[in-house]
Amino acid sequence: MLTQKNNIILHGLAASAGISIGKVYNYSKEVFTISDEKNSNVEEALKNFELALEQSYKELNKILKLAQERMGEERAAIFEAHLMILQDQFLISTIKGRIEKEERSPEFIIHDEISKYQQIMLNSEHVYMKERASDIEDIKNRLIKNYQKRKWVSRIVNDVIVIAKNLTPADTILFSRCNVLGYVTEQGGLTSHAAIISRSLNLPAVVGVIDATKLINDNDIIIVDGYNGEVIIKPTEDIIEKYKQKIEKIKEYNKKLEKIKNIPAQTLDGVKITLLGNMDLKEEIENVIESGIEGVGLLRTEELFMESGFIPSEKEQVKIYKKLSEKLYPAVLTIRAFDVGGDKFLPADIKEDNPFLGWRGIRFLLDKPEIFISQIRAVLKASINGNIQFMLPMVSTLREVIKAREIIDQVKAELDKNQIPYDKNMKIGIMLEVPSVAVILEDFANYVDFVSIGTNDLIQYLLAVDRGNSVVSNLYDEFDTAVIAILKRIMNRTKKVNLPVSICGQMASDLLALPLLLGVGITTFSIIPSALPHIKNAILNLSVNECKELAEKCLTYPHPDLIKKEVTDFLNSKNLLYKE
């Protein structure tokens, strides 16, 4: 009798909790495999090729403009050359000629034709030329991607698990509209944008799965286990049955937690905890409200334009912010200004040696006042219900806050002049994600109404670890002694100057970190809505005094693993960790 006992299990990082069983849609293959099928519809192929050229030109032109502003005409010349390639009549007519004559798929011909030049460059002895070959690669891939996307958009199927090398935020959002069941990616860490978005959409995801796109085929049935970071390829009936039971069990467990949804979060020793939610997409609002949170502690606005690739107009923004504020009223809506740069959106297209130490957050906004001002104006106009607050990202110096406040005051004066109503008392806060802010927190208190600790970046800058760099990312640890210590410092100092503080990084949603966060005195959390039941359940069963003791003890440990073990034991002793 034939039995399939050997299920193949791939391992990765558990990026977003949950389990899904379903058919695979291999996104990477779709985009990066060049099909060589016969193509007899020459007319359509030529039209799509033209459109791909046009789209690629638009994209590169945007990059060129930005590069010229930031790096000067001289150094932006490389992008100009890229644009010229897209207009290279010799190249274009060669490709078109071949599409007509050979009746092959245009992607094959684009690839074949441009690769010829690339090969010549790669064969060169000059390092400079070899580097240029990678520029050509960029253009080639952009063209092919844009050509395929035209075919591809109409081909996304519903109810699939998406497998990809890497997912951009735009991809993830696009897929979320197609009822995707889960994600598996080869690249990306727990704090990559794809991981964050999966968590906020409550979809299981496993990232960092080596060779996933090669080992998993389209239409394979797989199981994504976002609790254990496992992907099971072509599971046997037995395994599927086992996982189905697991899913049922989790559902039951969640149902139990559902009951505490509307109970206020309060510790055993009577400390009131405020649980706010993080939001990425405006579509999430219903989920957020339903989850039982007490407001939105972080609305990431960059998603608004990542979707379209364009910065939404002021009018569009007013509409979105106002609608969200109305739905949440009287609960608070904390809008974070566009936080671009680092690994997010536009400036990443400009090659910086150290993007995470580069042009991002408030630095970008102050350099691009037209974007910043239109957002400020939109936020103010939407603020009439009095429940909106505004938050500045990636602040590292006092002068940035002073400058930003000046701009905000100017916008207010202009609204006053035009008699446009807004909330005159709208609170302005900052993200606390650069250690410099923690160092002179008392000074910042003079200029801001609140701070929100962004742990992802704070940890990265505090420990000097690029969280996306797999060589050193093992040093990135929210349980590092220094992380607990800086949080304690922040809490002590904000208390002294009466500055409201909340925490909104990933750590805030981590059940394991909760006792430590309570222990250092944090009482306002902005978390992923899907984590709310677990976090609230734990809060209801913990006392701050006990947590304080635990935190003090952990602060004496030299290794994050020791801290993790201590906290795990602590939570286990109270039966608060989810067990299978």
Place this chain on the structure above:
Amino acid sequence: MIERKVRIINKAGLHTRPASMIVKIAAKYKSEFFINKDGMEINGKSIIGVMTLAAPQGAELELTFDGPDEEEMANEIVDFFNRGFDEEC
């Protein structure tokens, strides 16, 4: 048809900036323009082609111009080579 030999004299060689300049100049003329290097013939009006030339300082290239305005075209382009692409030599 006009044939001219030129030598790359600037330090950086025929890199992206001069390559795009050459193509821009060539685009102004009606004549055909080819660049020969070590037996490889490149269409001088094609940026991707000119970029692949990878000609370092000291390299010799053969240029051919063919068409109604070949004379003016040859003069302007050869002059651009001889000026070391207006870069440091």
